[in-house]
Amino acid sequence: MKSFQSIMLVATIGLLISTCSHTPPPAEASPARESILDHVSHIEDSLILELPQIPRLCDAMDMDKRYVDIGDCKLYVAIEGTGIPMVLINGGPGDTHHIFHPWLSEAAKDFQVIYYDQRGCGLSDYTPGEGYSFEQAIDDLEQ
Numbered sequence: 756m757k758s759f760q761s762i763m764l765v766a767t768i769g770l771l772i773s774t775c776s777h778t779p780p781p782a783e784a785s786p787a788r789e790s791i792l793d794h795v796s797h798i799e800d801s802l803i804l805e806l807p808q809i810p811r812l813c814d815a816m817d818m819d820k821r822y823v824d825i826g827d828c829k830l831y832v833a834i835e836g837t838g839i840p841m842v843l844i845n846g847g848p849g850d851t852h853h854i855f856h857p858w859l860s861e862a863a864k865d866f867q868v869i870y871y872d873q874r875g876c877g878l879s880d881y882t883p884g885e886g887y888s889f890e891q892a893i894d895d896l897e898q
Contacts, residue, residue, distance in 0.1 A: 813856045813870075822879075823871075825898035831878035832871040836863025842896070843870050851877030 789795055813820075813833055822829040833852065841862065843855050852870035862868050872879040874895050875887055 828880035835868045838866045841866040841868050
């Protein structure tokens with residue numbers, strides 16, 4: 756059994772070596788399909804800098820959408836449902852509340868779901884400066 760495994764290993768290595776040593780066909784040969792190994796590079800003449808504007812999913816959802824002024828900035832919130840308030844805090848720096856739609860809309864049957872964009876994220880105000888801190892994020896949430 757070990758000899759069969761050794762033969763298969765050698766055959767696999769030989770196959771990998773033969774496929775990785777690709778050389779492009781000569782210029783006089785008929786055009787072949789281009790491969791990444793042909794080392795052909797292409798640079799676009801222009802860059803597309805504008806993305807098409809499409810509506811966000813939550814724009815079509817029936818929710819109370821507004822800005823909450825906490826003094827030195829305005830935070831964007833969307834509120835869905837009634838009941839005990841449940842604030843959803845998005846993860847990662849720079850992320851928005853939009854990742855939660857429509858997955859947590861089911862919770863709005865029993866809770867008041869409050870989606871919000873943290874300072875400097877999504878639709879909330881961004882203020883250039885020294886950056887943001889954990890303490891500032893907590894203070895914003897308490898406001």
